Amino acid sequence: MAALAPPVAAIRVAVRRALTGLSSDGPVLVACSGGADSLALAAATVFVAPRLGRSAVLVTVDHGLQDGSTERAETVAAWGREVGFSSTTVVPVKVAGRPGGPEAAAREARYEALAEAARQQKAVAVLTGHTRDDQAETVLLALARGAGPRGLAGMPARRELDGVPLLRPLLEISRDQTRAACAVLGLSPWQDPHNADPSYARSRVRADLLPALVRALGPGVVDNLARTARMVAADNAALDELAETALAAARHPAGGLSVPELVGLVPAVRGRVLHFWARELGALPGALSHRHVAALDALVTDWDGQGPTDLPGGVRVLRRADRLSPVDPG
Numbered sequence: 457m458a459a460l461a462p463p464v465a466a467i468r469v470a471v472r473r474a475l476t477g478l479s480s481d482g483p484v485l486v487a488c489s490g491g492a493d494s495l496a497l498a499a500a501t502v503f504v505a506p507r508l509g510r511s512a513v514l515v516t517v518d519h520g521l522q523d524g525s526t527e528r529a530e531t532v533a534a535w536g537r538e539v540g541f542s543s544t545t546v547v548p549v550k551v552a553g554r555p556g557g558p559e560a561a562a563r564e565a566r567y568e569a570l571a572e573a574a575r576q577q578k579a580v581a582v583l584t585g586h587t588r589d590d591q592a593e594t595v596l597l598a599l600a601r602g603a604g605p606r607g608l609a610g611m612p613a614r615r616e617l618d619g620v621p622l623l624r625p626l627l628e629i630s631r632d633q634t635r636a637a638c639a640v641l642g643l644s645p646w647q648d649p650h651n652a653d654p655s656y657a658r659s660r661v662r663a664d665l666l667p668a669l670v671r672a673l674g675p676g677v678v679d680n681l682a683r684t685a686r687m688v689a690a691d692n693a694a695l696d697e698l699a700e701t702a703l704a705a706a707r708h709p710a711g712g713l714s715v716p717e718l719v720g721l722v723p724a725v726r727g728r729v730l731h732f733w734a735r736e737l738g739a740l741p742g743a744l745s746h747r748h749v750a751a752l753d754a755l756v757t758d759w760d761g762q763g764p765t766d767l768p769g770g771v772r773v774l775r776r777a778d779r780l781s782p783v784d785p786g
């Protein structure tokens with residue numbers, strides 16, 4: 457028997473590891489665009505899942521943003537049926553009219569559609585094909601935008617998507633490996649023209665910045681950036697845990713937070729406490745920035761009687777004596 461090509465084997469091992477961690481029974485849903493990453497993921501999942509006693513379903517989202525997008529999505533679904541997915545679905549979504557740029561709007565519509573498909577299929581997990589290269593790009597973008605530790609942690613290998621685990625089994629697999637696996641398996645991936653469109657910051661990072669860094673600093677750069685994300689994520693988890701405990705201890709008996717308790721915290725923990733509390737009060741997570749947290753922090757550490765701080769989402773916080781409390785912005 458011929459030996460299994462290394463990229464195919466590595467991707468199967470990564471998928472097996474991700475699926476082995478699932479506790480409940482039920483199908484897994486693969487989000488497949490037809491690009492090399494998610495095609496390699498889908499091919500590995502349809503091989504591995506039945507061997508672990510699971511079925512696999514394939515969902516491809518038609519964003520309707522390019523000519524021929526529906527035909528392409530149908531081609532992906534037809535391939536899925538051919539290779540043995542127990543069900544394949546094309547989900548059309550409406551991207552126009554959503555807030556944010558086109559990239560963010562498409563992403564939001566896609567995740568909503570994947571969550572809905574997972575509910576309908578009673579799937580126990582949604583798998584996406586994000587790779588180590590995607591992770592390195594995410595870290596670079598976060599660094600350049602000053603996103604702080606939360607951004608530098610990149611994408612987690614697992615998070616919740618409307619109550620279903622979203623898994624990224626390929627975060628330690630390179631894009632070269634997914635392309636090589638597709639070539640070995642005779643699959644012809646779709647090339648998303650958006651990925652080469654220089655009007656997107658991520659495309660410029662992919663096409664120009666990362667290759668320049670690799671030329672300047674060596675081939676280990678991509679792996680090192682992805683490792684940085686894992687290390688920062690671990691530190692974030694520890695700091696978040698400390699902040700949860702500190703938040704509980706800082707609650708003032710009369711409501712709000714106690715300033716003396718907050719003053720006693722190290723800045724990294726205090727910032728997180730204020731962030732968590734702002735979220736709890738209803739501040740909009742997407743719009744809540746480090747500037748808002750810094751303004752709350754100034755109420756704690758640099759107060760000379762200044763008025764309230766406004767947070768996105770119609771939340772207003774006031775300091776009175778030794779207490780921070782929400783007030784009606786009315």
Ligand SMILES: Nc1ncnc2c1ncn2[C@@H]1O[C@H](COP(=O)(O)OP(=O)(O)OP(=O)(O)O)[C@@H](O)[C@H]1O
Pocket residue numbers: 487488489490491492493494495515516517518519566583584585586587590648651
């Ligand atoms: N139209 C789509 N339908 C279903 N899943 C999608 C679609 N677009 C993206 N995804 C999922 O999100 C992941 C990340 O997509 P993104 O476009 O950000 O990266 P990519 O590197 O171009 O991935 P790919 O090569 O798989 O298209 C994909 O691997 C796939 O799992």
